[in-house]
Amino acid sequence: MRVLVTGGAGYIGSVVSAELLATGHEVVVVDDLSTGHADAVPPGAEFHQLGITDLGGVLGGWGIDAVVHFAAKSLVGESVADPAKYWHGNVGGTLALLDAMRSSGVFRIVFSSSAATYGDATENPIPETAPTRPTSSYGATKLAIDHVLSNYAKAYDLAAVSLRYFNVAGALLTGDGIGYGERHVVETHLVPLALRAARDEGGNLSIYGSDYPTPDGTCVRDYIHVVDLADAHLRALSVGAPGDHQIVNLGSGSGNSVLEVIETVRQVTGRDLSVREQPRRTGDPATLVAANDLAATVLGWRPKRTLAHMISDAWMLEKSVP
Ligand code: UFG
Secondary structure (H helix, E strand, O other): OEEEEEOOOOHHHHHHHHHHHHOOOEEEEEOOOOOOOHHHOOOOOEEEOOOOOOOOOOHHHOOOOEEEEOOOOOOHHHHHHOHHHHHHHHHHHHHHHHHHHHHHOOOEEEEEEEHHHOEOOOOOOEOOOOOOEOOOHHHHHHHHHHHHHHHHHHHHOOEEEEEEEOEEEOOEEOOOOOEEOOOOOOOOOHHHHHHHHHHOOOOEEEEEOOOOOOOOOOOEEOEEEHHHHHHHHHHHOOOOOOOOEEEEEEOOOOOEEHHHHHHHHHHHHOOOOEEEEEOOOOOOOOEEOEOOHHHHHHHOOOOOOOHHHHHHHHHHHHHHOO
């Protein structure tokens, strides 16, 4: 299959591109490099530095069979402060991409949706049928795109799959010494920040809230290895018929607290980090864990890699970067 990967110079997009190439697919990456890195595009992928609103005149000539769509703004806090950037960038950008796909005869898409569509969940594990009440503009734009895909699939014979990720971590380490991992310029995620603190020997890490209604008082999240996540995308490319839109959670079905993540970082790295308790971060739900039965049924997918595996792979990469 010849696959267009939007946002293929970003964290998850680069891992999925590398795995697509490794399994014999052809990959065309478009990324405007607003947050991605050109050197994260895997060797063997065709790369165009373009935004998703720039594809109207060119997509038809690329011979694309399917699109995996990652390109998006993805900072939850920023989305609350500047919603226009998120509605124009994420929803406006996706509408332009879908227009380009329709006029070029490309009718298959796998979309990077998010657990942020559920917001403050009333039940855990969260099934795909749970109410969607996003607490940020980021989550609201991902939910809006899920609705667009449902409508477009029915009306325009699109085959669409929305994958709702829970907390993605880890890295892809390839045999040839190349690694693909998290390199956000603005880093807000727990695992990379904890590894950075470990790398700096006793570096500081904030714990945002220790008075949540969870077993140890810190937030519980469902962590999933980016390589398991990539595997789900590859599977999603061959499910569903024209007219179908499926929404599928990607998570492990169980959670770890912030303190458990920090303890695993200490064990895996053999380093200490100094931890400071801070007030809660606005908008953080206490617990977010995925129900993942649908992923097993629809995609034949279950995650294989543990939290320690994610942290170990991300640590190997963190250590190798000067
Ligand atoms: N946390 C800390 N200290 C830090 C960073 C994070 O204690 O320095 C805590 C957070 O408060 C949260 C947990 O670690 O309880 C995980 O935080 P992340 O920022 O790593 O991940 P989130 O759960 O906030 O975000 C993830 C995805 C988002 C998505 C969101 C949906 O990364 O894209 O889930 O809720 F929007």
